[in-house]
Amino acid sequence: MSAIAERSDRRMGPPGSDNWHAMLDGAEAVLREEGHAALTSRRIAERIGVKQRLVYYYFATMDDLIIDLFHRMSVRELERLRTAAGSSLPLREIWDVCINTTDARLISQFMALAGRIEALGKEVIHFIEESRAIQVAALAEAMQRTPHGKAPGTGPGAGLDPAAVAIIATSVALTLTRERQLGTQSGHEAVLSMFERFLASIEPA
Amino acid sequence: MSAIAERSDRRMGPPGSDNWHAMLDGAEAVLREEGHAALTSRRIAERIGVKQRLVYYYFATMDDLIIDLFHRMSVRELERLRTAAGSSLPLREIWDVCINTTDARLISQFMALAGRIEALGKEVIHFIEESRAIQVAALAEAMQRTPHGKAPGTGPGAGLDPAAVAIIATSVALTLTRERQLGTQSGHEAVLSMFERFLASIEPA
């Protein structure tokens, strides 16, 4: 998945090595704290105490570094989601991951970057589809097991579509996290208690 | 609201003039097409056919330009929302604004910038709270008029909270728009038809 193989001439360091991870750790911290405008080879090198040139030994270009960073993060996040989905209270655990583990600042930075770096956009799409599949599967199973409510506002009992619920849940989780980090929480309790009620009805604790 | 008054010494051009608007137009286009890393005074000047120095005649710093740009955009967007809220089908019109008018690329760029520029963060919060108030008011009125459905999955008839619905609707609209622009639409029909059913139940056409 690394773009390293695509470049030919320059000698390069091994992905997965300690330095490689250290550089991605530094990049992640810079991205989180200062935004992607500050994500430069110099800043990363300075942060982890190596020379700038070394960054280009492990990553052919800064774009490649960014893509590898997102990929490492998305692998971890999918792992977290799969673990949550395999637990005894899958929906609650997944919701917990979405609302507490995710860093909205990082997501914002990657979203902004995805518009500029095409290969990153593809990674992002892949991540969205994978994570949604995990959530839809967990929701479908829980809904099948429990006689669940009706679609909101609907007269006759059209059931909820797991795909719709998955999109709503992840969208809302991201919004709440982002707004909280931004500094506003107006209306948050209302939607949180609504999700709490939904969880209680479909996955009793 | 412009930061111009806060700088003292340098002579500056009038906000609201033709050039001022032209520069913000150029900035908006750059932001949309190339992202905020490319949003520089030179790029803007080049785009609208003036010299770079002129940008600094109208805006004290690039940050001020960005804040003014967001502010101009948020005023327009709030105006659109208020018009929609005053129409004969307010909920449908508001939903239409959220899902069709909004450019998710621009939002992503501003979100990423809001973490870095403190004054922009405040503008963003202000916009979020204003637009949410408009939506909540429209929802509350429509819900009061129509006997609406129950909270999803709930046994006893706890009503939907307008604030919760507003957050859900805007979150989902932004997600759908962003994913569509990114290049994926998996699950979108499910959630769109769910909103369509909700709208039909609460605001018959």
Place this chain on the structure above:
DNA sequence: GTCTATACACCGATAGAC
């Protein structure tokens, strides 16, 4: 594997003439 040194482009912002 890691380093020094550096080419070259572009950035924000300013001084001061017209």
Place this chain on the structure above:
DNA sequence: GTCTATCGGTGTATAGAC
């Protein structure tokens, strides 16, 4: 109001020694 000219800084990326 708009221009020319420019400073000082920082960015990506490379060449080639050790």
